[in-house]
Amino acid sequence: MSLLTTLTYVLPHRALSSLARSLAYSESPTLKAWLIDTVTRRFGVDLGEAAQSDPASYRSFNAFFTRALKPGARTPDADPRALLMPADGHISQCGTIGASTGSNGDDPGRIFQAKGQSFTAAELLGDEEAAEAFHGGLFATVYLSPRDYHRVHMPWTGRLRETLHIPGRLFSVGPAAVQRVPRLFARNERLVCHFDTDFGPMAMVMVGALFVSGVETVWGGEEIPAYGDTVTVKDYRGEDITLQRFEEMARFNYGSTVIVLLPPGVAELSPELSAEWTVKLGQRLATVLA
Numbered sequence: 612m613s614l615l616t617t618l619t620y621v622l623p624h625r626a627l628s629s630l631a632r633s634l635a636y637s638e639s640p641t642l643k644a645w646l647i648d649t650v651t652r653r654f655g656v657d658l659g660e661a662a663q664s665d666p667a668s669y670r671s672f673n674a675f676f677t678r679a680l681k682p683g684a685r686t687p688d689a690d691p692r693a694l695l696m697p698a699d700g701h702i703s704q705c706g707t708i709g710a711s712t713g714s715n716g717d718d719p720g721r722i723f724q725a726k727g728q729s730f731t732a733a734e735l736l737g738d739e740e741a742a743e744a745f746h747g748g749l750f751a752t753v754y755l756s757p758r759d760y761h762r763v764h765m766p767w768t769g770r771l772r773e774t775l776h777i778p779g780r781l782f783s784v785g786p787a788a789v790q791r792v793p794r795l796f797a798r799n800e801r802l803v804c805h806f807d808t809d810f811g812p813m814a815m816v817m818v819g820a821l822f823v824s825g826v827e828t829v830w831g832g833e834e835i836p837a838y839g840d841t842v843t844v845k846d847y848r849g850e851d852i853t854l855q856r857f858e859e860m861a862r863f864n865y866g867s868t869v870i871v872l873l874p875p876g877v878a879e880l881s882p883e884l885s886a887e888w889t890v891k892l893g894q895r896l897a898t899v900l901a
Contacts (some may be wrong), residue, residue, distance in 0.1 A: 620870030646672040654758035687871040699759040705751040719746035734797035747875035814872040825864030
C-alpha cells in the first residue's frame with residue numbers, strides 16, 4: 612500500500628474536507644484566481660466548453676468547479692433506447708452485479724471495485740431490501756477527475772422515491788485508493804438516490820471523497836455537508852419529483868464518483884465500455900431492452 616493511501620487511514624477526513632470547502636467558497640480575488648489557475652493548468656481544464664469561459668467571472672473556486680457548459684457542449688444519444696452516461700469522467704468499473712468479483716463471484720449482490728476488491732450492493736445502498744432489486748443487474752462506476760464537468764445528469768427519466776445520506780469516511784477515490792482500500796465506495800460518505808422508472812428501480816449513488824465531500828441536488832440543495840453519524844432517510848413519494856432523461860440531478864463540489872445501479876434483465880451495457888475508458892455525459896451507457 613502506498614504511503615499516501617496509508618496516511619488516508621489516519622488523516623482527519625472531515626476536518627480536511629471542511630477546510631478545503633472554506634477555501635473553495637472563498638471570494639478572495641487572489642485566492643480564487645490562484646486556485647482556478649492552478650487547477651486549469653495542472654489538469655488541462657477546457658474552459659472553451661464552459662458557459663463562462665473567463666476564469667475571472669467566477670465568484671469563487673467552487674463556482675468555477677461546478678460551472679455550467681455551453682448549450683450543445685453535451686448532447687444525449689439520439690436513440691431513445693439509450694440509457695445515458697451520467698457524467699464526464701472515466702469508467703472505474705462496470706459490469707454485472709455479482710459477476711467477476713474474485714472469491715465471492717457467485718454472490719448475486721456483489722459489485723466489483725478493483726482486482727481483489729469488491730463490496731455488496733446492500734453495503735453501498737445501506738439497505739438489504741432495496742439492494743435485492745439489483746442483484747444480477749448492471750452497475751457502472753464513473754470517476755470524475757478535477758478536469759471534468761462536475762454536474763451529474765439523469766441516465767433515464769425517473770421519479771424520485773427516496774434518498775439516504777449515509778455517513779462514512781472520506782477516502783480518496785483516485786485509482787490508487789480504489790485498488791488498495793477495501794470496500795472503498797461502501798465506506799465513504801455518500802448520498803443514495805432511488806428513482807422509479809418505466810423499467811423498474813434505478814439507483815444513483817453520489818460518493819464523497821477526501822476534500823470532495825460536497826453534494827448538492829436539484830431538488831434539495833446542499834445534502835452533504837452537514838455531516839452526520841446516523842443514516843438520514845428522506846421520503847419523496849408524495850412530492851411528484853420527476854427528472855427527465857439527460858436533465859441535471861446533482862453536482863459535486865470538486866471531483867468524485869457516481870455509481871449507477873440497474874435491475875437485471877432491463878438493459879445491456881454498451882460493449883465498448885471497460886475500466887479506465889474515458890466517457891462523456893450523454894453518450895450511451897447501456898441499451899434498454901424493453
